[in-house]
Amino acid sequence: MATIKQFEDLLIWKDARSLVQLVYAYCNNINDKSFTNQMQRAAISIMNNIAEGFERSSDKEFYRFLDIAKASCGEVRSMSYLASDLHYMSSDQSRELEFKSRLLSGSIYNMMKYLK
Template identity: 45%
Template structure:
């Protein structure tokens, strides 16, 4: 089954869920700089998946997926920092980290599938 639109990608759907959870979790936070950065990074995950899907070449698509994966790691790093700063509980940290880990695995799987479609160079 060929995916016709980025909204059908599980990677994009899960990234949207992650971004929504980040927004909800950090909504009360008064550290505006931190909040802005983690929100932007979380949105970058799904946006790069969507943007890559719309590109004209497989290599560009894969490149955007790598950027999405890097943004997911940035979110993870900030989650650890936010726990260290006592912005979130350990339970919340663990839940968010697991969401990031799952998203990373899904993106890596998508990258692997797409790389198999690349013509041999």
């Protein structure tokens, strides 16, 4: 396995970045700004916690930040259900966010297992 030297090389960070872009695209036409702000912040939290944890000085710290990122995946997934319930997003958009956040959560969990 190649040594990862920067967080930008991590697949989980790249996937989190893609999820942020998708959340922003799907929230673009939602008029409930507090809802969109919360969902966008949760998605950004995933990406930034992966980056910040990687930049920490130990695997233990990285693990802690990955745990936070994983929790934020759950928040994005939960809000995607609400977006569908409130008809803020189409069912297809909501399902895509649910799927991608669940997949990313699993990938983060695998990285956490690797660090332990």
